[in-house]
Amino acid sequence: MAISETGGDAGIDIVYRSDCPSRPILDQIADKWSMMVMAVLDKPTRFNEIKRRLEGVTQRVLTQTLRRLERNGMVVRRVLPTSPVGVEYSLTPLGESLREPFGRLYDWTVNHADEIRAHQMDYDQRVQS
C-alpha cells in the first residue's frame, strides 16, 4: 500500500531506504520557514516585505531560507535597479507546483490544531514531567 491513496506514482517502497533520493530533498523543503516563505510568495515580494509578514523570523534565518530555496530552484532572486537596491523574490514554476501539497499540509494543520493541543495537554497530565 502506498502512503497516499491519491494516485501518486511515487516509489514509496523505497522512501525508507537511506539512499532514497527523496531524503535529502525532504530535509531541504520540509521545514517550517521554507513552508511559510512559500506561503507568503504568492506574488513577487521584497525582502523586507517577506520579513515583515513572517513575524518572528530573524534576518539571518530568512536569508538562509531564501538562499536554500533559490538553490533548489524554488524561488528566483531579482535585483531591482533602484536606489537603494531592492531585491525581489518570486516563485518559479517548480516552486508553484509545491504550493499545492504544502497547502494541503497547512490546511490539515490549521483544521486539527485544537485537537492536537488537546492531546498534548492530556499527555502532559498523564506523564508527569
Place this chain on the structure above:
Amino acid sequence: MAISETGGDAGIDIVYRSDCPSRPILDQIADKWSMMVMAVLDKPTRFNEIKRRLEGVTQRVLTQTLRRLERNGMVVRRVLPTSPVGVEYSLTPLGESLREPFGRLYDWTVNHADEIRAHQMDYDQRVQS
C-alpha cells in the same frame, strides 16, 4: 488568495502571524523523521521493526520522534504482554488523516527530486563556494 487552491477552508491569512496556532503544530509534524515514521506505520509495528525499516535513524531519535507523535495524538503506544516486552506502535485516526497530505508531499518530492538536484548543481557552479 489561499495558499491552496484545493478548497481548504483554513485561515491561511493568519499563518504568517507569530501567534498563529498552526506554527507550533507545524514545528512538531513537519520534520523528516515524523513523516517517515508515519509512512512506515500503515499497520501496527514493533519498535525494532520501525527502526529496521527506517535505515539511518538512531534509537534515540526514533524514540524521541515516537514520543512526540504520541504526545500529539498521532500514534498510540501499546505494550505487548510478552517476554521480553514488546511495544507496538500504530496510527490513531488523527494520524491516519495526516497520511494523505503527507503522501502528497512525498509524491511531489520523489517526482521532482531529479529536477531539484539539477538546480542545485547549477547553483553550486554559478556560486563558487
Place this chain on the structure above:
DNA sequence: CTGAATCCAAAAGGATACTG
C-alpha cells in the same frame, strides 16, 4: 526488546554590528 541516561560534537538560531 525497548528503552533511559550520559557524553560529546555539530548544527541551528538569536542578537548585534557593520557594509555596498
Place this chain on the structure above:
DNA sequence: CAGTATCCTTTTGGATTCAG
C-alpha cells in the same frame, strides 16, 4: 534596503552504556 560577519547560546543528533 538587503544583506554579511561575528559571537554566543540553544538545540539536535550520534555513539555508547546501562536497565526493566
